[in-house]
Each structure stands twice: as C-alpha cells, then as structure tokens.
Amino acid sequence: MTASDFQLPIWFDLGATFAFAMTGALAAIKRGYDVVGLFFLALASGIGGGLLRDALFIRASSTALLTNPAYIYVVLAGVVAAMALGSHVHRFRRVIALIDALGLGAYACFGVQKSLHAGLAAPAAVLVGVINAAGGGLVRDLLTGEEPLVFRPGQFYVLAALLGAVTFVFLVVQLQLPGTMAALLATTLTFLVRVLTVSFNWRTAPIAPTDALPPAP
Amino acid sequence: MTASDFQLPIWFDLGATFAFAMTGALAAIKRGYDVVGLFFLALASGIGGGLLRDALFIRASSTALLTNPAYIYVVLAGVVAAMALGSHVHRFRRVIALIDALGLGAYACFGVQKSLHAGLAAPAAVLVGVINAAGGGLVRDLLTGEEPLVFRPGQFYVLAALLGAVTFVFLVVQLQLPGTMAALLATTLTFLVRVLTVSFNWRTAPIAPTDALPPAP
Amino acid sequence: MTASDFQLPIWFDLGATFAFAMTGALAAIKRGYDVVGLFFLALASGIGGGLLRDALFIRASSTALLTNPAYIYVVLAGVVAAMALGSHVHRFRRVIALIDALGLGAYACFGVQKSLHAGLAAPAAVLVGVINAAGGGLVRDLLTGEEPLVFRPGQFYVLAALLGAVTFVFLVVQLQLPGTMAALLATTLTFLVRVLTVSFNWRTAPIAPTDALPPAP
Numbered sequence: 208m209t210a211s212d213f214q215l216p217i218w219f220d221l222g223a224t225f226a227f228a229m230t231g232a233l234a235a236i237k238r239g240y241d242v243v244g245l246f247f248l249a250l251a252s253g254i255g256g257g258l259l260r261d262a263l264f265i266r267a268s269s270t271a272l273l274t275n276p277a278y279i280y281v282v283l284a285g286v287v288a289a290m291a292l293g294s295h296v297h298r299f300r301r302v303i304a305l306i307d308a309l310g311l312g313a314y315a316c317f318g319v320q321k322s323l324h325a326g327l328a329a330p331a332a333v334l335v336g337v338i339n340a341a342g343g344g345l346v347r348d349l350l351t352g353e354e355p356l357v358f359r360p361g362q363f364y365v366l367a368a369l370l371g372a373v374t375f376v377f378l379v380v381q382l383q384l385p386g387t388m389a390a391l392l393a394t395t396l397t398f399l400v401r402v403l404t405v406s407f408n409w410r411t412a413p414i415a416p417t418d419a420l421p422p423a424p
Numbered sequence: 425m426t427a428s429d430f431q432l433p434i435w436f437d438l439g440a441t442f443a444f445a446m447t448g449a450l451a452a453i454k455r456g457y458d459v460v461g462l463f464f465l466a467l468a469s470g471i472g473g474g475l476l477r478d479a480l481f482i483r484a485s486s487t488a489l490l491t492n493p494a495y496i497y498v499v500l501a502g503v504v505a506a507m508a509l510g511s512h513v514h515r516f517r518r519v520i521a522l523i524d525a526l527g528l529g530a531y532a533c534f535g536v537q538k539s540l541h542a543g544l545a546a547p548a549a550v551l552v553g554v555i556n557a558a559g560g561g562l563v564r565d566l567l568t569g570e571e572p573l574v575f576r577p578g579q580f581y582v583l584a585a586l587l588g589a590v591t592f593v594f595l596v597v598q599l600q601l602p603g604t605m606a607a608l609l610a611t612t613l614t615f616l617v618r619v620l621t622v623s624f625n626w627r628t629a630p631i632a633p634t635d636a637l638p639p640a641p
Numbered sequence: 642m643t644a645s646d647f648q649l650p651i652w653f654d655l656g657a658t659f660a661f662a663m664t665g666a667l668a669a670i671k672r673g674y675d676v677v678g679l680f681f682l683a684l685a686s687g688i689g690g691g692l693l694r695d696a697l698f699i700r701a702s703s704t705a706l707l708t709n710p711a712y713i714y715v716v717l718a719g720v721v722a723a724m725a726l727g728s729h730v731h732r733f734r735r736v737i738a739l740i741d742a743l744g745l746g747a748y749a750c751f752g753v754q755k756s757l758h759a760g761l762a763a764p765a766a767v768l769v770g771v772i773n774a775a776g777g778g779l780v781r782d783l784l785t786g787e788e789p790l791v792f793r794p795g796q797f798y799v800l801a802a803l804l805g806a807v808t809f810v811f812l813v814v815q816l817q818l819p820g821t822m823a824a825l826l827a828t829t830l831t832f833l834v835r836v837l838t839v840s841f842n843w844r845t846a847p848i849a850p851t852d853a854l855p856p857a858p
Contacts, residue, residue: 238575240575243582244575247554247558247574247575248575263696273539274548276547279547327707327708328710330713334713337681350562358669358678358681358785365677365678452792457792479696490765490769491761493765496764567783567789567792568792
C-alpha cells in the first residue's frame with residue numbers, strides 16, 4: 208500500500224471546518240459583530256485553510272466547498288454552537304484556542320492526505336498540511352485584527368500542527384497503519400500538545416533577540 | 425430558459441470595477457499615498473473581488489483582468505475621477521461608502537451570474553456573488569488597516585449584497601426576467617438599502633454580547 | 642526572436658526567494674518570534690509573490706514551490722543567513738529594505754518573463770511582474786502588522802519594480818537582448834534606485850492632500 212492508496216473520511220475535513228467555524232463565530236461574538244458578520248467570519252475561518260490548500264497549492268479544478276453543500280451546513284452548525292455557548296463564555300481567548308486545537312490536527316492530516324493524493328512528495332505534503340491547519344486561524348486573526356496565533360511568539364501552535372502532520376505521514380507511510388486510525392492518533396496528539404501548551408503556558412524562546420528591541424508585546 | 429442561458433453585459437463588471445477602484449483611490453488620497461500607491465490600491469480594490477471569485481471559487485483558467493485591457497482603463501478612470509473629486513471631499517468615509525454601494529450590487533449580480541454559468545447551484549452562486557461584492561472592499565480595508573466595512577458591527581453591508589444576490593437569482597430563475605433587467609433592479613435595490621443604511625445609520629444588534637466584554641469600539 | 646522564446650535561469654526566481662525569505666526572517670527576529678514562526682514568515686515572504694503570480698494571475702496548473710524542493714532549501718538558507726546576521730543588526734528597517742531591494746528587481750523580471758511565456762500582452766506582463774515583485778513584501782508586512790512598504794507614502798518602491806519590469810521588457814522585446822543579460826541590467830537598475838531611495842530618503846509628494854486630514858502618520 209502506498210501513501211496515496213487511501214481516502215480519509217470526509218468528516219475529518221468537516222470536523223475541522225466545524226471547529227474553525229465555531230472559533231470564528233466566537234471571535235465575532237467577542238467583538239460584537241451582528242449575525243451576518245458572524246456568519247461570514249465563521250465561513251472564512253472554517254474554510255479558509257481548505258481554500259488556501261486547494262487554490263494556492265493543490266490547484267484543484269473545483270472546490271468541495273461549493274459543490275458539496277455539507278460544508279455550509281457545518282459552518283451553520285458551528286455558528287449555532289458558538290451562539291449557544293457564547294453567553295456562557297468568559298474567557299474567550301482560551302476557549303477559542305481549545306476549540307481551535309480540535310480542528311488543527313484534523314486539518315493537518317486531511318491536508319497531508321489530499322496532497323499525497325495530488326502526487327506531492329512527503330515533505331511538500333507536510334508543508335501543505337501545516338498551512339491547511341494554520342490557514343483558517345490565520346485568516347480569522349487577520350480579519351479581526353488580532354495578532355495571528357500562528358506567529359504569536361513562543362506558543363506551540365504551528366509546531367503542534369507540524370507534529371501532527373509528520374506523525375500522520377510516519378504512521379501511514381512507514382508503519383502502514385490504516386489512514387483513519389493514523390489520522391485519529393495524529394489529531395489526538397496535536398490536540399493534547401495544544402491543550403498542554405495553553406494550560407501550562409509552555410513557551411519557546413525567541414530567536415536571537417536584540418538588545419535594542421524588546422520582544423513584541 | 426435556464427438561469428445560465430444568458431450573459432450579463434460586461435459593463436456590470438466594469439462598472440463595479442470602476443466604483444471600487446474609485447473608493448480605493450479615495451482611501452489612498454485620505455491616507456496621503458503617492459500616485460503609484462494610489463494606483464495599486466485602486467487596482468486591488470477594483471479587481472480584488474473578481475480575483476477572489478475567479479481564483480478561489482470558480483477556478484477560471486484565465487482572468488479577464490489580464491486578457492481584456494478594458495479593466496485597466498476602467499481602474500485608471502476611477503483613479504482620475506477620485507483625484508478630481510478628492511480635494512472637494514471632506515467626509516471621506518461617507519463618500520467612499522456611497523460609491524462603494526454602487527459597485528456592491530453590480531458585483532453581486534455579476535458574481536452570481538458567472539457562478540451559475542460555471543455550473544454552481546443557486547445557493548453556492550449566491551455565496552460567491554456576496555464574496556465577489558464584498559471582496560474588493562475587504563481587500564481595500566485590509567491593505568489600509570481600516571476595520572473592514574464587511575464586518576463593522578451593525579452595518580447592513582454584507583446583508584445588502586446578500587439581498588441583491590438573492591433578488592437577482594429570484595428574478596432570473598423564478599420570474600424568468602431578462603438578465604440585464606434583473607441585474608439593474610437588484611443593483612438598484614442594493615444601492616438604496618446601502619444609502620438608507622448610511623443616511624439613517626441603521627444598525628443591527630450584536631449577537632449575544634457578554635457583560636464581560638463591551639462591543640468593539 | 643520573440644519575447645517568449647527564452648527562459649530566464651531559475652536562479653533569478655531562487656535568488657529573489659532567498660532575499661525575501663531573509664527579510665521575512667529578519668522581521669521575525671525583530672518581533673521576537675520563535676524558530677517556527679520565523680520559518681513560516683520567511684516562507685510566506687519568500688514565496689508569497691510567486692504564489693500570487695501563479696495562483697491569481699497565470700493560473701499555472703502546479704506551482705514549482707512544491708514540485709521543486711530547491712525553493713524550501715533556499716528559504717532555509719535565507720533563515721540561516723538572517724539568524725547569522727540577526728544579532729549584529731541594529732537598524733532592522735534599513736537592512737530589510739536593502740535586502741528586499743535585491744529581490745525586487747529579480748522577481749519583477751522573472752514575473753514578466755513567466756507572464757510573456759503564458760501568452761500575456763506586454764502591459765499585462767509588466768503588471769504581473771510588479772505584483773510578483775511587491776507581493777512577498779506585502780504579505781510579510783500584512784502578517785506582521787507593519788504598514789506595507791508597497792504603500793508607504795512617498796517611497797519609490799512599486800515605482801522601482803515598475804521601472805525594472807518596463808526596462809526588462811524594453812531590453813528584451815525592443816533591443817532583443819538575451820534574456821539573462823536584460824534581467825541582470827534591469828535587476829541592477831532596480832536595486833540602485835532602491836538603494837538611492839533609502840539612502841537619500843527620496844520622497845514623492847502625496848496626491849491632493851486635504852486640509853481636513855493630515856497625511857497618515
């Protein structure tokens with residue numbers, strides 16, 4: 208069995224879309240958007256990573272987002288879940304980071320698998336998986352003017368996605384595990400790393416800080 | 425007659441390009457850009473929505489922007505119009521919002537029509553139409569660091585584009601009106617809704633505001 | 642010989658990627674990012690312009706970034722060079738602007754040449770070249786929240802790229818110079834204009850500044 212002989216179930220993609228749509232909707236609630244702005248921020252967050260993957264890197268001739276209505280329903284479900292949760296949330300940043308963590312690993316695995324299918328080599332597939340995973344949150348943070356989680360100094364965010372993508376490739380290509388099991392393991396690992404990072408505020412060191420310039424606040 | 429049996433005249437696309445190019449040029453004047461920055465902000469604003477439509481969603485194999493020189497002339501015309509207007513403008517934000525409103529409906533209809541032509545279902549076509557319409561303004565606001573009009577809490581912006589797109593689909597698919605007439609009606613409706621919104625400062629309510637967090641200023 | 646009968650050596654593209662990756666890495670060091678954020682900012686800066694060119698404008702069916710591993714190695718080399726340089730740099734903005742200038746002309750020529758190859762007319766090819774050249778820096782500045790160099794009022798940035806692209810087209814199409822020589826001349830010219838601009842702080846005048854609004858700070 209080669210790495211591209213399998214298809215991940217679509218609910219990996221849908222699950223990640225749901226999680227990121229929910230973080231987008233929560234970010235919109237936090238900023239006091241109305242229902243339309245909320246829906247479109249949820250949409251951009253939910254499918255942003257997949258759009259970057261399909262349009263910039265894989266160059267798919269069509270995007271499932273538009274041909275498969277399930278994606279819109281899933282975004283709507285994420286909106287509803289966020290609105291139900293919204294009034295009970297007092298620490299938005301932490302809750303958003305945790306839900307974000309759920310989608311991060313799933314998108315990393317799905318991005319890797321789609322890239323392998325498209326004929327990319329494993330290192331390139333890992334890169335696309337990481338961009339797929341980090342893309343939705345990046346779009347969300349850019350649109351709302353937050354400093355992107357992706358680049359926030361010292362947080363294991365992209366590193367967690369990278370770990371998930373590499374683990375998935377290793378389990379599927381080297382150990383020849385079935386794709387779904389490998390993706391579940393890699394997604395769980397990514398989630399745990401993110402939860403521990405957020406809980407214990409694990410931080411990496413900035414690179415070569417200059418004396419002249421303090422680290423960005 | 426099916427919804428995709430017709431072509432909207434290209435001046436719907438060109439007209440929207442002109443309007444958004446002009447808003448981009450005005451935003452550049454407001455911020456004190458020089459003539460080159462002004463041209464490129466006008467270009468990004470004018471064709472941003474169409475580029476998002478063609479590159480991310482419809483995946484057209486080529487983009488009219490580059491094969492049809494009319495788009496560049498129209499952007500240049502928008503720049504000239506903005507420079508003629510610029511020194512007489514004292515309330516940039518309102519004037520930009522009104523000219524923006526002219527392009528909003530035209531782009532919504534054109535985006536819907538191009539999507540129907542590309543074989544998308546009506547709901548997906550409406551979504552692409554809205555993104556087409558809102559995309560240019562979003563790009564303009566992101567590039568200049570303004571909070572995007574798209575998401576500004578409580579303004580009927582995306583909602584107006586959505587109304588225009590849905591009206592256009594309804595008139596063309598259900599009532600079987602000729603495409604151009606349907607687009608004119610839908611564009612006018614969108615413009616009126618925006619003008620009324622800006623004039624009377626109609627506002628929608630934010631979703632589930634938390635006590636802990638005031639709405640974004 | 643027609644304008645599209647030649648191929649520029651790939652090291653024009655790779656050289657520009659290296660230069661922009663290095664500016665991205667330096668910007669990341671300046672802001673105190675960790676090693677992963679640094680790599681991804683370098684990646685986005687290095688290949689951002691090429692991705693915009695291939696995905697939005699030329700619609701290439703695949704992107705060399707993923708099929709040719711040389712691009713990743715070059716980004717990594719840019720990261721290493723930036724880290725070696727980083728602790729000795731005290732005036733980041735100026736150093737970044739100079740390295741940026743090296744990539745600017747090379748990307749302008751390469752973008753023009755790829756566009757001519759893809760069958761675009763000369764004016765459209767010049768436009769794509771300029772966007773190719775300015776795109777990486779634009780992506781870098783947007784991601785780090787700096788006001789984009791592209792639009793910074795009064796700096797000859799896009800104008801320098803435009804000069805390089807037009808010079809390249811003129812040398813190749815009118816004077817029928819060999820492509821590589823034309824590109825070297827055009828890149829050198831672009832670099833010199835940028836160096837002089839930064840050194841002497843040459844500034845253009847803002848367009849029609851209004852009394853009511855001071856130029857953006």
